[in-house]
Amino acid sequence: GVAGQLPVLALLVAVPWLRGRGVSAGALLGAFTYLVQSLLPALHTLMSALGAAGARLLVVLDRILGPGPDATSTPAHACEAGTAGNHGRVQEHGTGVRAAGDAGHPVRRAAVPAVDLRSVTLSYGARAEPVLDSLDLRVAPGEHLAVVGPSGIGKSTLTRLVAGTLAPSRGEVRVAGRVVTGRPAVELAALRVLVPQEAYVFSGTVADNLAYLNTDVRRAELEAAVRVFGLGPLVERLGGPDGPVRPAELSPGERQLVALVRAYLSPAPLLLLDEATCHLDPASEARAEEVLARRPGTLVVVAHRLSSAVRADRTLVLDGERAECGTHDELLALSPLYRDLTGHWHA
Template identity: 60%
Template structure:
């Protein structure tokens, strides 16, 4: 990279020297002829002054700007026109070797999770999933295998930036993996239309979205045909009665900027509770709730028919799950809380950190 920049700087310096100094030499060399043609010495001196004081600095600035912008442009064009990482580049008529071939270093997958038995269909399956953000970037998820059974409650834990949100986005079909595939109810996510995906899963992000409609419309956003009794059941399950009373009822418009972050999350969780989707994916969707409200929300979502996958940020959330998936960037482990305390050093560190915060 330094050699490339040095070559670019040399070209720029040569261009500035040529464009800036050549007019000076031409003017000086043609001075006798210009004087013979009637041009005064004052006019020649003014032209020389203009070249030295105005033209040369302007050319220098222009080439400097073009040099910086040109370098960035060449980098962008190289990224756009270069081969896509993981694609079979052709060299000498033969495809490039597959980075996941037997001769390559195969990423370590998640510990084996029991596959569905004959006749069963898992709620969610991830098969050898690999995701990297950008060419040459280190993979966030690499060779990840996971099976989540119907009706199961899974908590996903790990350090910040390790790939927890990425995992949920792949499971929801929002993000297409570079390799591998995600399956919902036995069928690949990529083959399902968006309308079908909306009926199968609901992804609730950390920043809950509330629009400027009535509270009832906000709750029925994922299920517009929900009847009044179903909406009331979700309100009771998530204990939204104080919020309903404060805004003046379910049919009164809400102002999103007048709601706290916790109230927005409660609305989004009640929306998920009312949703017909059998798979709920919570990406730290309870981080602005107190522990009691968080426990109540998770119990309500677990009580509804379906499967629950939660990115946990408290130890209590992991303890409520049937199994815990630990992402550590090298080897993902999955098991119960007691099993992971024995098998995962990272999980023990996280539990210790959570206990220190709680104290």
């Protein structure tokens, strides 16, 4: 308000004094025209920008420096398993967890879960709304779990927490019975492999890229992995396993296939795929996930397509308020969001 009115008022007040000093009426009219047409719009734009930036800064400072949220508040991510009355927890479904590739026969639960989240909360700032709130999740060894939900809901955050690259605000994350927060990178690499959306490929030979996480892999195993993932044409184009790799010459989908084969050959018992197949066509994605599901160990996939959820043993649905976990058929009955995502509507 001051920026918009003060210059005009000041000139009006100064008119008698200026006229007494010999300033002409035309010069005063020109000054008024300049103020109204040029200076005032510029000042208005400047003050609006400063005001908006200042308001955002105050909100950020309040969240960082202010007191934390009430610990007794209702969790935003209450989770429910396949049966009612199980708020706050996502556990193994039913009497057993189906092993990948053996959907018809439940197996006995293992004593130590492959992934175990205990009341995990993650907030980016003391006053910020939690991305994940009091989330409990247990994934059995050998299980194939898909994670779905809208963009920005916390799916990638969940994989980073499990991978140990992000520490929770509260709660505990365990992989194979071991707390991952604060664990050295060498120990984390032996527990899990995280494949992000943007796959990393480095200059070197094809074999160097594929065996990066398992330098002891035999050439026969490497070649068999290339075949099952359908990477043979690319390897031949590059000159075989000993051919040079120039990352800039690979398409995003080819880089993702290289990263998936690398993860497949890793000895780590847990694979985390954070939309790591988004650049693949549906057929290549299905083949890659089926091969990874047959691999000994546990598979957690942040799904790029809902077909990934149908292929999984169980699916975790995040919607920002609660979490639902179950099989495809169970979630169609339990989760309105899952029905919307899959195109199913129930009366």
